Amino acid sequence: MLAVLFGARTALGFQFQTIASAAPFLTDRLGIGFAEIGTLIGLYTLPGVLLAFPGGLLVRRFGDKPLCCTGLGLMVLGGAVMGLGEGYASLLAGRLISGIGGVFLGLAVTKMTTDWFAEKGMVTAMSILLTSWPLGIAAGLLAYAPLAQAQGWPWVMYLSAAACLIALALIAAFYRAPPASSSPQLAPASGLPKPSMFALPPREQMRPVIVAGFAWGTFNLALLAYFSFVPQFLAEHGFGLAEAAFATSLVLWVMIVSMPLGGHRLQQSGRPDTGVMLFSVAAGLVMVGLPFAPAAAIVFALIIGCLLGPPPGALLAMPGRVLRPETRAVGFGVFMTVYNLVMVAGPMLLGALRNQFGAVAPVLVGPALFMSVAPLTLLFRRLQPSPAETSLSK
Numbered sequence: 401m402l403a404v405l406f407g408a409r410t411a412l413g414f415q416f417q418t419i420a421s422a423a424p425f426l427t428d429r430l431g432i433g434f435a436e437i438g439t440l441i442g443l444y445t446l447p448g449v450l451l452a453f454p455g456g457l458l459v460r461r462f463g464d465k466p467l468c469c470t471g472l473g474l475m476v477l478g479g480a481v482m483g484l485g486e487g488y489a490s491l492l493a494g495r496l497i498s499g500i501g502g503v504f505l506g507l508a509v510t511k512m513t514t515d516w517f518a519e520k521g522m523v524t525a526m527s528i529l530l531t532s533w534p535l536g537i538a539a540g541l542l543a544y545a546p547l548a549q550a551q552g553w554p555w556v557m558y559l560s561a562a563a564c565l566i567a568l569a570l571i572a573a574f575y576r577a578p579p580a581s582s583s584p585q586l587a588p589a590s591g592l593p594k595p596s597m598f599a600l601p602p603r604e605q606m607r608p609v610i611v612a613g614f615a616w617g618t619f620n621l622a623l624l625a626y627f628s629f630v631p632q633f634l635a636e637h638g639f640g641l642a643e644a645a646f647a648t649s650l651v652l653w654v655m656i657v658s659m660p661l662g663g664h665r666l667q668q669s670g671r672p673d674t675g676v677m678l679f680s681v682a683a684g685l686v687m688v689g690l691p692f693a694p695a696a697a698i699v700f701a702l703i704i705g706c707l708l709g710p711p712p713g714a715l716l717a718m719p720g721r722v723l724r725p726e727t728r729a730v731g732f733g734v735f736m737t738v739y740n741l742v743m744v745a746g747p748m749l750l751g752a753l754r755n756q757f758g759a760v761a762p763v764l765v766g767p768a769l770f771m772s773v774a775p776l777t778l779l780f781r782r783l784q785p786s787p788a789e790t791s792l793s794k
Contacts, residue, residue, distance in 0.1 A: 401512075401516055401575060401576070401578075402516070402525060402544050404515065404570050404571060404575050405512055405513055405571075405575070405718070406511050406528065406531070406532045406573045407505075407528060407532070407541055407566075407570050407658055408468065408472065408505060408509055408531055408568075408570070408571055409505075409509050409529060409532035409533060409568050409670070410532040410535050410536040410565045410567070411472070411475070411536065411560075411563045411566070411567040411631030412475070412502055412506060412532075412533070412536060413533040413535065413537045413540070413561055414478060414536035414537075414539055414540050414557075415498060415502070415531060415536075415561075415563065415565050416444055416502070416536070416537070416540075417536065417537045417540030417544065418479075418482070418540065418544060418556050418557055418560050418626075419437060419440045419441050419444075419495070420437075420441060420627065421540050421541060421544035421545055421548070421556065421645070422544060422545075422553045422556045422626040423437045423632075424545075424641065425548045425549075425552075425553040426491075426553060427541040427708075429553065429657035430487065430488050430755075431487055433755060434683055434697065434751050434755050435748075435751045435752055435755050436488065436751075437751060438747045438748050438750055438751020438752065438754070439477045439747075439748055439749050440491055440495050440707070441624070441628060441747040441751070442743065442744045442745070442746070442747035442751075443492065443495045443496055443499055443612040443744075443754060444498060444499040445502070445503075445615065445739075445740045445743035445744050446495065446496070446499055446741070446744045447499045447502075447503050447741075448472025448499070448502075448503040448736055448737065448739070448740025448741075448744070449498040449515035449737060449740045449741050449744055450502050451500060451503050451504070452503055452733050452734075452735075452737040452739075452740055453506055453730070453733040453734060453736075453737050454456055454733070455467065455503060455507045455508075455736070456507065456728060456729045456732055456733020456734070456736075457724045457729075457732070457733065458504075459508060459511060459729040459733075460729040460730060464508040464511050464512050464515075464577075464729075465508070465512075465575055467508045468505055468508035468509060468512070468571055468575070469503065469568060469572055470501070470504055471500075471501040471502065471503070471504030471506075472501060472505055472564050472565075472567055472568035472571065472590070473499055473501065473568060473595065474498065474501025474504070475498045475501035475502060475505065475560075475561070475564040476501075476561045476564045476565045476568065477497055477498075477561075478494045478495065478496070478497035478498025478499070478500075478501060478561075478562060478597075479494065479498060479557045479558065479560045479561025479562075480494070480557070480558070480561050480655050481494030481497060482494030482495060482498070482554075482557040483554035483555065483556075483557035483558045483561070483596065483676030484552055484554070486551065487703055488619035488745075494557070494794075497592060497645050501564075503740065504644070504734065504763075505578075505691075506736065507732055507733060507736050509529070510716065510732055510736070510765075511528060511728060511732050512575070512730060513525055513529050513576075513731060514717075514719075514720040515577065515578055515725075515728070516530060516578045516734075517654075517715060518557075518570040518720055518725075519584065521614070521667070521670055521716045522667075522720055522721075522744055523663050523664075523666060523713045523714050523717045524660070524663055524711070524713065525652060525666035525712040525713075526663065526714075526716045526717045527659045527660045527662065527709075527710075527713025527714075528660045528713075529661020529713075529714065529716075530608035530654070530659055530663075530712040530713055530716060531656050531659045531660055534651075534652035534653070534655045534656055534659070535652070535653050535656050537649075538649045538652035538653050538656070539625055540560075541627070541631075541649040541652070542557075542645065542646070542647060543559065544556045544640065545641060545645055545741060546642070546697075546783055547559060554642060556767060557598055559652075559711070563650070563690070563745040570727040588654065590655070591606065591688075594752050600734075601723060601727035601730060601734070602720075602723075602727075602731060604785045605722045605723055605724075605727060605731060605785065606731075606786070607783045608718070608722050608732065608780050608784045609718075609719050609722060609723065609731050609734055609735050610628075610735075610738055611729075611737060611779050611783060612674070612715070612718035612719055612779045612780050613719075613734070613735045613736070613738025613739045613742075614735070614738055614739075614742060614774040614776050614779055615676075615715055615718070615773050615776035615780060616715045616716060616718070616739050617738060617739040617740070617741065617743055617746075618744025618769050618772055618776060619680065619711060619712065619715055619769075619770070619773050620739070620743060621743060621744075621746040621747075621769055622684075622706070622765075622766045622767075622769030622770040622773075623766075624743070624746070624747060624750075625750055625762045625763070625765055625766035626648070626651060626687070626704075626766050627649075627651070627652065627721055628747070628750070628762070629750065629754060629762040629763055630645075630647075630648045630690070630697075630763055631644040631648045631767075632644075632728050632754075633694065633760060633763050634647060634648070634693070634694055634697055636693040636758075637695075638694075638695075638714045639697070647697040647698050647701055648697075650698060650701035650702060650703065650705060651701045651704050651705040652705070653705070654701070654704075654705025654706055654709070654711050656706050656707070657706055658705060658707075658709020658710070658751060659708050659709045659710075659712055660713075661709065662675075662701050662709035662710030662711075662713075663709070663712070663714065665710065666710050666713070666714050667713075667714075668768050672717070673777050673778070673780070673781045675710050675711065675713045675714060676710070676711040676715060676773065676774075676777045677773070677777050677778065679707050679708070679709075679710045679711050680711050680770050680771060680773040680774055681708035681770070681774050681776075682707050682770075682771055682772050683704055683708050683750055683767075683770045684699065684766075684767035684768065685767070685771070686703050686704055686707060687700070687766055687767040687770065688764075688767045689766055690763060691760050691763050708770075710758065711773070715773075715777075717784065717786060718780055719731055719732055719735045722785065723786060750765065755767065
């Protein structure tokens with residue numbers, strides 16, 4: 401089951417990377433600026449601001465597998481629209497459709513993984529699942545630029561749609577709910593009446609979930625700043641386009657190894673929050689040096705990739721630590737809404753900084769974002785209810 405969910409989330413990262421990798425070709429052929437590119441990047445997560453919470457309600461009503469398949473279907477459609485239109489308007493429309501699908505997919509896959517591993521090994525399972533995101537991004541970094549050069553940028557969009565179609569077939573054919581799953585249609589195991597479709601988690605669960613959403617969004621925004629803008633920065637400092645993409649992708653390739661290993665180690669330590677804080681601050685401090693020594697980009701990438709591996713699984717496991725099965729669907733909707741708010745506003749700001757101050761500006765913002773994950777994690781730990789409080793919250 402984890403392998404099937406892994407494949408679906410790989411397609412999500414693969415499609416997300418299309419705009420960033422095709423940016424030089426889009427600015428050249430369509431005459432758009434980096435602010436428009438930033439808008440397209442952020443548009444992928446814009447629907448999550450409005451639809452993540454309703455998506456949680458839909459999961460509670462219809463189940464997670466139907467919503468997951470619907471999301472992948474929309475991602476296929478959106479990729480086709482972006483390629484067929486060959487204009488900025490079609491890019492906006494297709495990116496929005498794909499973003500809606502991505503919201504449903506991300507929400508459903510996260511809950512499905514929590515349902516399978518909530519009782520044991522959740523941080524490790526989330527770390528393995530999250531490896532799919534850098535794998536998809538890194539694959540896009542390597543595949544999209546040569547494909548756009550050889551066949552034109554619309555084929556980048558077609559390739560991403562094909563990957564989503566394969567993922568849809570795998571989920572439809574092989575995914576099943578865990579035997580002890582809390583079905584949206586069933587009452588909680590405690591025997592109490594099942595919650596209303598529109599019932600929110602109690603306040604003691606909501607507060608840490610909201611903080612966890614900000615922490616997860618900030619971490620991902622910092623990573624986005626790296627892989628979206630570092631290639632352009634390196635290209636301005638003597639790297640070729642392919643060389644810059646390779647140097648940047650090294651962070652993601654290293655994370656493919658460091659995430660499951662680091663996440664498993666954090667779970668074994670019994671202090672995942674402390675690990676998140678230490679590794680996020682360390683990654684930010686190392687990244688500060690990149691703008692001052694771009695020639696050492698490969699060395700920086702290897703170190704940063706190692707440091708960024710442990711935190712993601714522990715960050716994504718945070719909501720599962722406070723949400724009960726009967727509040728999990730809606731709680732994850734709240735979590736993803738906050739995450740998407742950060743991921744919509746952030747890329748637009750980064751694109752505007754790029755236009756105003758050059759490629760170095762978003763590269764310098766990234767370290768500050770990584771380090772800000774630490775105080776957010778500390779706040780989550782202070783707000784997290786005790787096990788007794790969580791078990792009594794209905």
